[in-house]
Amino acid sequence: MISDTSSRGRQERALAALRGLAVGDALGSQFFVPVNVPLLKRRELPPGPWQWTDDTEMACSVVAVLAEHGRIDQDALAQSFAAHHDFDRGYGPAVNRLLRLVREGGDWRELSAALFNGQGSWGNGAAMRIAPLGAWYADDPEQATHQAEISAYPTHQHREAVVGAMAVAAAAALAAAPGGPPTPESLLDDVIALVPRSAVGAGLRRAKDMLDYGDAATVAAVLGCGRRTTAHDTVPFAVWSAARSLGDYEAAFWTTAQVGGDVDTTCAIVGGIVAAGRAGAPPVAWGERTEPLPEWAAVSV
Numbered sequence: 001m002i003s004d005t006s007s008r009g010r011q012e013r014a015l016a017a018l019r020g021l022a023v024g025d026a027l028g029s030q031f032f033v034p035v036n037v038p039l040l041k042r043r044e045l046p047p048g049p050w051q052w053t054d055d056t057e058m059a060c061s062v063v064a065v066l067a068e069h070g071r072i073d074q075d076a077l078a079q080s081f082a083a084h085h086d087f088d089r090g091y092g093p094a095v096n097r098l099l100r101l102v103r104e105g106g107d108w109r110e111l112s113a114a115l116f117n118g119q120g121s122w123g124n125g126a127a128m129r130i131a132p133l134g135a136w137y138a139d140d141p142e143q144a145t146h147q148a149e150i151s152a153y154p155t156h157q158h159r160e161a162v163v164g165a166m167a168v169a170a171a172a173a174l175a176a177a178p179g180g181p182p183t184p185e186s187l188l189d190d191v192i193a194l195v196p197r198s199a200v201g202a203g204l205r206r207a208k209d210m211l212d213y214g215d216a217a218t219v220a221a222v223l224g225c226g227r228r229t230t231a232h233d234t235v236p237f238a239v240w241s242a243a244r245s246l247g248d249y250e251a252a253f254w255t256t257a258q259v260g261g262d263v264d265t266t267c268a269i270v271g272g273i274v275a276a277g278r279a280g281a282p283p284v285a286w287g288e289r290t291e292p293l294p295e296w297a298a299v300s301v
Helices: 006-031 034-042 054-069 074-083 093-104 108-118 131-136 141-152 159-175 184-194 201-211 218-225 235-244 249-257 263-276 285-288
Strands: none
Touching: 006 034, 006 054, 006 131, 006 249, 006 263, 006 285, 034 074, 054 074, 054 131, 074 093, 074 108, 074 141, 093 108, 131 141, 131 159, 131 263, 141 159, 141 184, 159 184, 159 201, 159 235, 159 263, 184 201, 184 235, 201 218, 201 235, 218 235, 235 249, 235 263, 249 263
16 A cells, blocks of 8 residues: 555644544543542543643644645744744743743744753653654654654754654654554564664663553553653653554553553643554544644644
């Protein structure tokens, strides 16, 4: 089967991943509400509507820039992030300040590089938004990792954050492969091969060694599940969870959400990867309870 490399085909895949990301993000965020925690333990849905967070808002910018430019244009992406930045969507304080300063005319290159005493942010924000880009480049996982690397820099310049974005994009590209989703083992093998050596890469290698573990809580205890909101504390577990449930969005969501941590972000990553594949769309009823995507995003083809 030949991958659809037309602009329309790429956009359809990216939008499918974006919708999966948004549902995971919005539903996952509901379990930060104390009254909903017992529902999570029973795998029951909270009442809607479910509002998405910064994960989805930034992912919409990624898709919009791809639709307009056919690739990642860093300046356009930074400006889109800043123009559509909604303070109430749950952004971290460093990115809130960065995007406000970009709106006021600041240079994202200087601002992003200066974060955290010049180390750059190693948070999971570049990874949480990038699955639709991977789906866009389903025909070329290497290009997916390259474009993901470029996309990280407007907000996250630490090596771990950049590699985290590369890993998620690679996983989504592989999940959307024209021949159907890979096996869990081959997905992890290929993602590991596509990313540079790093703490994220080391976590992915541990994730591969734990594919036969049935207890997600044990895996999360080893790999992390976003409690520290760093890329290397988030991405390996998210890729592990997605790899084990390609083609089954519900199973992927509940496995990811029930371990806790940064639930909206881990579920956004997993939802985007799984939905990138044809058989991985979220349940229709879940999509109906999720806040619609914004009109400014490229949400139709």
